[in-house]
Amino acid sequence: MADETLRTSPETPVLRIRPPRRWRLPDLAGIWRYRELLWVFGVRDVTLRFRQTIAGSVWIVAGPLLSAGVFSFVFGRVAKLDSEGIPYLVFSYAGLVAWTAFSTTITKASGSLLANANVITKVYFPRLVLPFATVFGTLTNLLVTFAMLVVLMVAYGLPLTWHLVLLPLTILLVLMLGLGVAAVLAAGSVFFRDVAILTPTVVSLLLYVSPVAYGTSSVPADVRTLYLLNPLASLVELWRWSIFGTGTFYAWSVAFSVVATLAVFTVGLVLFTRMEPRFTDVI
Amino acid sequence: MSSDLAISAVGVGKDYRLGLSGRTRSLAAIAAHRARHPFTRGLTARELFTALDDVSFDVARGEVVGVVGKNGAGKSTLLKILSQITVPDRGAIDIRGRVGCLIEVGTGFHPELTGSENIYLNGAILGMKRRTIEQRYDEIVEFAGIPGFLDTPVKRYSSGMRVRLAFAVAAHLDPEILVVDEVLSVGDFTFQAKCLEKMRAIAADDGRTVLYVSHNLVTVEHLCPRSLLLVDGRLAFDGPTEETVSRYRHTIPRAERGAQPGTFDLAAGDRSGGRYAAELFKGLELRPRGEGPSDTMRMGEPLQIAIAVEGLDATPEANVHVTVGSPSCACVFRMTSRMLPLSVANGRRPAETILIDIPSLPLTPGDYHLDVGALGRDAVLLDEVHRAAEFTVVPADVLGTGYHFAARDGHVTIPWTWEVRPAESEAGDRS
Numbered sequence: 113m114a115d116e117t118l119r120t121s122p123e124t125p126v127l128r129i130r131p132p133r134r135w136r137l138p139d140l141a142g143i144w145r146y147r148e149l150l151w152v153f154g155v156r157d158v159t160l161r162f163r164q165t166i167a168g169s170v171w172i173v174a175g176p177l178l179s180a181g182v183f184s185f186v187f188g189r190v191a192k193l194d195s196e197g198i199p200y201l202v203f204s205y206a207g208l209v210a211w212t213a214f215s216t217t218i219t220k221a222s223g224s225l226l227a228n229a230n231v232i233t234k235v236y237f238p239r240l241v242l243p244f245a246t247v248f249g250t251l252t253n254l255l256v257t258f259a260m261l262v263v264l265m266v267a268y269g270l271p272l273t274w275h276l277v278l279l280p281l282t283i284l285l286v287l288m289l290g291l292g293v294a295a296v297l298a299a300g301s302v303f304f305r306d307v308a309i310l311t312p313t314v315v316s317l318l319l320y321v322s323p324v325a326y327g328t329s330s331v332p333a334d335v336r337t338l339y340l341l342n343p344l345a346s347l348v349e350l351w352r353w354s355i356f357g358t359g360t361f362y363a364w365s366v367a368f369s370v371v372a373t374l375a376v377f378t379v380g381l382v383l384f385t386r387m388e389p390r391f392t393d394v395i
Numbered sequence: 396m397s398s399d400l401a402i403s404a405v406g407v408g409k410d411y412r413l414g415l416s417g418r419t420r421s422l423a424a425i426a427a428h429r430a431r432h433p434f435t436r437g438l439t440a441r442e443l444f445t446a447l448d449d450v451s452f453d454v455a456r457g458e459v460v461g462v463v464g465k466n467g468a469g470k471s472t473l474l475k476i477l478s479q480i481t482v483p484d485r486g487a488i489d490i491r492g493r494v495g496c497l498i499e500v501g502t503g504f505h506p507e508l509t510g511s512e513n514i515y516l517n518g519a520i521l522g523m524k525r526r527t528i529e530q531r532y533d534e535i536v537e538f539a540g541i542p543g544f545l546d547t548p549v550k551r552y553s554s555g556m557r558v559r560l561a562f563a564v565a566a567h568l569d570p571e572i573l574v575v576d577e578v579l580s581v582g583d584f585t586f587q588a589k590c591l592e593k594m595r596a597i598a599a600d601d602g603r604t605v606l607y608v609s610h611n612l613v614t615v616e617h618l619c620p621r622s623l624l625l626v627d628g629r630l631a632f633d634g635p636t637e638e639t640v641s642r643y644r645h646t647i648p649r650a651e652r653g654a655q656p657g658t659f660d661l662a663a664g665d666r667s668g669g670r671y672a673a674e675l676f677k678g679l680e681l682r683p684r685g686e687g688p689s690d691t692m693r694m695g696e697p698l699q700i701a702i703a704v705e706g707l708d709a710t711p712e713a714n715v716h717v718t719v720g721s722p723s724c725a726c727v728f729r730m731t732s733r734m735l736p737l738s739v740a741n742g743r744r745p746a747e748t749i750l751i752d753i754p755s756l757p758l759t760p761g762d763y764h765l766d767v768g769a770l771g772r773d774a775v776l777l778d779e780v781h782r783a784a785e786f787t788v789v790p791a792d793v794l795g796t797g798y799h800f801a802a803r804d805g806h807v808t809i810p811w812t813w814e815v816r817p818a819e820s821e822a823g824d825r826s
Binding site (some may be wrong): 125126127128129130131132148149151152153156159160161163164231233234235236237309392393 | 411480481484488490491505521593
């Protein structure tokens with residue numbers, strides 16, 4: 113009986129459980145080891161979204177499209193803001209595609225620990241898997257909304273340019289920024305439910321101080337520097353630039369955004385890891 | 396760490412924060428607390444609850460070890476640390492081999508997903524590779540025994556089906572070290588027996604290490620040659636299960652059990668079931684073999700139950716009932732004065748003793764408890780004590796055949812005879 117079934121051998125690695133140090137590096141290797149769970153959680157969220165719905169993926173596009181319609185009326189017709197030569201509907205819809213990727217990352221990832229509280233208290237896995245798994249759903253959304261953007265551009269006769277090569281990098285930065293912020297919010301909401309309540313409000317306000325429904329070009333020059341301290345601002349501009357080839361950003365503001373994004377991502381994950389050992393005890 | 400050890404724990408301890416700092420807090424509450432206590436930074440000793448303290452033990456590969464102790468003794472905390480669900484504050488644990496934990500079957504089941512989708516989800520959560528799940532999918536489905544429902548969302552499953560599916564996945568997990576906590580408290584009797592059998596097979600046939608926590612001492616004795624006893628977070632004993640269990644019984648405070656084993660003080664009993672008109676029941680004694688009180692008795696022995704009552708004479712029409720229950724069955728059998736009226740000797744008095752005589756105890760080996768109660772006119776509950784007494788029935792050769800009854804044989808057995816004769820039609824022909 114012994115040798116085939118008894119897989120423990122002297123070579124089996126020894127798992128060492130010790131009281132955790134206060135500050136540790138995020139367990140990225142652990143996420144890789146648990147990539148199957150990452151995948152399964154991701155697929156679960158995507159599958160579940162359309163269970164018992166009739167229209168399914170139509171709803172992904174309908175939200176941003178409706179907002180774009182309202183924005184092009186309010187900002188394009190009423191406030192008559194400049195849309196850099198792009199039809200206002202397409203202009204604001206493109207901004208909303210990037211914005212939606214950012215905001216769903218924040219809302220989904222920051223709620224991921226509380227939503228899976230029953231699993232956290234019963235099974236061990238690197239907890240970072242939960243916020244990271246929400247990226248699958250966000251990317252699916254992004255794919256569908258982006259396909260709609262291409263349809264709009266074809267309908268309006270707008271060409272896609274070589275700038276498109278920057279698109280994946282922009283998406284990556286937007287997601288990293290979102291995940292960095294969400295990691296702290298997710299961990300914080302385990303200890304203070306206030307965080308979970310406040311998050312949607314703050315995120316929806318952030319929409320108005322980002323160049324989503326209007327371009328940075330419409331921001332008065334005297335506050336533009338201050339405005340561009342929002343790391344998301346240049347990312348959205350960069351995103352629209354890689355689609356339309358138009359946009360207002362500066363070398364310093366892009367550099368700032370990239371550095372800020374990497375910093376937010378790293379600090380977010382480190383803080384998450386700092387709080388991680390107590391999740392099970394307080395959730 | 397020696398290579399034939401599966402688990403080596405040294406000086407393991409864990410504290411929980413109590414009160415304000417332990418609960419899910421609002422920022423306002425924290426701010427208020429900080430404002431009132433501006434100079435206290437750390438936690439005072441009173442706010443810390445030590446769930447585990449200085450626990451050290453080794454488990455060899457292929458060993459099956461039970462963990463017993465009262466609620467709050469630290470059993471679940473220990474298991475959660477071993478399975479990495481939570482972290483220790485002190486000490487060191489080395490584990491050789493993959494740990495699979497069954498803290499609760501069906502963890503992570505999602506009601507909207509179908510049975511087959513949930514097999515993959517649950518498997519992945521428990522740490523199975525997709526390929527492993529695919530390979531063992533048919534086995535899992537067969538063990539669960541619900542072939543027609545795999546494409547149905549789990550929310551439409553009965554609770555029984557859910558448990559079967561969950562255990563089926565968990566049973567095919569194949570970790571080198573299996574950590575099991577009270578999972579058997581769910582499911583019906585046959586299902587529990589099936590789970591126990593499976594766990595025994597995992598340990599005996601595959602030579603895996605099992606750490607098993609349960610309140611059900613009979614299953615611990617059945618499954619584990621060795622057990623750890625935790626008392627208030629400390630390892631009070633580590634040795635043969637028989638001795639661990641006997642020591643465990645002695646850790647239960649006298650107040651809950653009465654002055655000596657087999658006597659129970661009902662004035663301090665559990666009356667949490669409602670508000671009662673009176674406190675009729677005062678004490679209870681179990682007298683097996685017609686001897687002095689004891690809480691352990693053999694199957695088939697005569698048993699006398701003596702219940703001290705006060706004031707029952709005021710409501711002579713009261714329906715007195717005594718219910719025998721077990722961890723898996725609320726009512727194994729009952730005796731009520733409506734079934735068989737109490738016979739009164741020498742007239743009624745304020746202080747009386749009800750004597751119940753059972754000539755031969757039909758209960759199979761296991762842990763049992765007694766609930767006592769009295770119903771007055773219009774079904775008003777006069778008094779009721781839950782778990783008024785707890786006792787253990789141990790095996791005996793009641794049939795004289797050398798057969799020892801166990802949990803699988805049901806809760807009770809009855810005297811019966813049977814014989815083989817020639818077919819009755821043939822017998823008729825002959826006469």
